[in-house]
Amino acid sequence: MKKIFLIGLFFIGLSCKKSINTAKQTSGSSFQLRIENKIDSLIDIMTLEEKIGQMNQYTGFWDATGPIPIKGDQSATKYKDLKKGLVGSMLNVQGAKQVRALQKIAVEETRLGIPLIFGFDVIHGYKTIGPIPLAESASWDMEVIKKAAQNAAEETAAAGINWTFAPMVDISRDPRWGRVMEGAGEDPYLGAKIGVARVEGFQGEDLASPKTIAACAKHFAGYGFAESGRDYNTVDLGTSTLYNIILPPFKAVSQAGVRTFMNAFNVLNNIPATGNTFLQREVLKKEWRFNGFVVSDWGSIAEMENHGYAQNIKHAAELAVKAGSDMDMESSAYVTELVNLVNNGTVDEKLIDDAARRILRVKFELGLFDDPYRYCNEENERNIIGKKEFYDDALDIAKKSIVLLKNENNLLPLKKENQKIAVIGALAQDKTSPLGNWRIAADNGTAISVLEGLKQYKGNTLKYAKGADVLAPDSKVAFVSELKINETDTSGFAEAIALAKTSDVVIMVLGEHGLQTGEARSRTHIDLPGVQQELLEMVYKVNKNIVLVLNNGRPLAITWASENIPAIVEAWQLGVQSGNAIAQVLYGDYNPSGKLPMTFPKSVGQIPIYYNHNSTGRPYGEGNDVVFWSHYMDESNKPLYPFGYGLSYTSFSYKNLKIKVVEGREIQVMVDVTNTGKLKGKEVAQLYIQDKYASVVRPVRELKGFKMVELEPKETKTIMFMLTEKELGFYSNTGKYIVEPGTFNVFVGGNSWASLTHAFNLK
Ligand code: BGC
Secondary structure, eight states: OHHHHHHHHHHHHHHHHTOOOOHHHHHSHHHHHHHHHHHHHHHHHOOHHHHHHHTEEEEOOSBTTBOOGGGHHHHHHHHHHHHTTOOOEEESOOSHHHHHHHHHHHHHHSSSOOOOEEEEOOSSOSSSOOOOHHHHHTTOOHHHHHHHHHHHHHHHHHTTOOEEOOOBOOOOOOTTSGGGGGSOOSOHHHHHHHHHHHHHHHHOSOTTSTTOOBOEEEEETTGGGBGGGOTTOOBOOOHHHIIIIIHHHHHHHHHTTOOEEEEOSSEETTEEGGGOHIIIIIIIIIISOOOSEEEOOTTTTTHHHHTTSSSSHHHHHHHHHHHTOOBEESOOHHHHHHHHHHHTTSSOHHHHHHHHHHHHHHHHHTTTTTOTTTTOOHHHHHHHTTOHHHHHHHHHHHHHHOEEEEEGGGOOSOOSSSOEEEEESGGGGOSSGGGOSOOTTSOTTOSOOHHHHHHTOTTSEEEEEOOOOSBOTTOOTTTOOOSOOBOOOOTTHHHHHHHHHTOSEEEEEEEOOGGGSSTTOOOSOOSOTTTHHHHHHHHHHHOOOEEEEEEOSSOOOOHHHHHHOSEEEEOOOOGGGHHHHHHHHHTTSSOOOOOOSSOBOSSGGGOSOOTTOBOOSOOOOTTOSOSSSSOOSSSOSSOSBOTTOOBOSSOEEEEEEEEEEEETTEEEEEEEEEEOSSSOEEEEEEEEEEESSOSSOOBSOEEEEEEEEEEOTTOEEEEEEEEOHHHHOEEOTTSOEEOOOEEEEEEEESSTTOOEEEEEEEO
């Protein structure tokens, strides 16, 4: 046994030593060829069991020296599997020491010594937590989004981990779904750009660098369309929506070289995504030529039995592997069933070879065969994690993620002197909630609170009253969804009201606790949870000078506040620098520039509500004295705040929209943007198109370009967008990309309601 192990190790070491990786080498074709040769040789000497072992991923709940007893037998079995070379990957293991210890078992105690790949959910930072992805998306700034992913990768790699389960590129139109916090919102064009920026940030130029990690596009596909926003619920998705809304961000990240995909819990046309051949084999691996690997979602292979699609776990393993799921996350279906399924001829061994090759390919690219411990340097870990520069960058992106929703009478920015300021709301002093959900490696209490941020401005008097908590004290919201999670106690109201009465300005920090969004955190009421709305209205009765600072991980229906409160700042969950970023925006040291990546509804009844909807046969419009058109009797069709919306402390105007057909199908769009206010500011100029008439019904408008422009007061800049076939076409119902001639409307402005418009004809 030992001998074979040594031969294996020698062979791998020998063939790998020559490939000291450089940026060029990882992308060059000769580098790839060498990897393919190594994979060939390795596959040749692997037993069926070992190949299947590569396809097995376990969560890391055992100690490096042995199983943690709590999980009993299950843990012991997994530990034995690891020693037998029947585990290819682990998730949820953190820290260089821990990773090294487990890697050592794989490398030194198994026959072939194939290293493990360690995965982890690094969704918005590892230890240095940044804004939640939805917030970050509100920056519309690809450079900072990429930088955030880059920093997260460096920190993660320093902790021994080589692979993140991010970015989530699921498009969603339903703010009831708690996982909207994890994505880029409702738009496929913006979503694709952000997905690519994140993948480039995580993976860098050289996957084998100790500063980069492999990324994972998830959840393939349609997971964000869970019916009624209830997580894990069924999905019913039309073909046109699949091709034009759901798949484009996945395709974009695949083209950008994302190394792994994760499939999903949901069904697509009543076939579970995990067992979906069309998605995984036809679209992803054949049409898009994806040569990385697909990991299942947690237990999603076994869940096909619950779906009533697989008869039992054996059948589930067969269906999943045939459909193209390469790695089994925590179902133990492959490791227990596949050997027999191959031996009795049910599953072709070629499928196993293909899956194992894909997994080995990514391991080779990560440099794990060159040095399986390359990510396990404890000194490095100490020096890199929490680096000052990561904190500085986290502040930069946090500021850029904030969206100013309302600012009547220029209540903001706050005056820096001689003001009596009241700060109200439990979230104002919370140092954990701003970390949001999906921050497994972070420590509680590591965020700068709003109060701490504001205290740095010494010219005003600052007083705080909690008013009310968000969550009930005995709430177990972190772990389970319970109906009674929200606070009902109003005994702190009196103190808050008294304080507001004697203050010049009241800053109310209200919203969702950081763990009220995320996986399994669906809500039917997307208002301010608990008694916060009541608190807001009571305080408003005694002082109307309220700045409402929202902390939340999804769009909220805050209609009353939007009608009554003069200033509203959308501050999401912004991570470790939350309080500093918010204070700098409130005091005008940063002029807000964020734009909503997702529509805010007026009420839950409007959901799904999104800007790029189709026109109906009865659109007519509000205000007409007719009954039989597509509308509600008790609510407007309009959202509270549209997609792309966000104000600044200055104002912008758009003029002189010009369109020039440069060449047959290249259209140049020019527009002048002027800063019409008194402060320097940044604006995200957005371009939307409408294909007036096509062979399938097209949306009323679609985002097809955006540009960030920074302007001094009174300054004008002309900005240019290019529209090419890439922007002007769409996918037919058979998935074919087509560009049809005809009339297009163009709209340019500061949000999806942009009214400056012009038309052109495409030949
Ligand atoms: C989630 C995935 C996540 C995985 C591993 C699942 O429940 O759906 O997004 O990556 O767990 O933590």
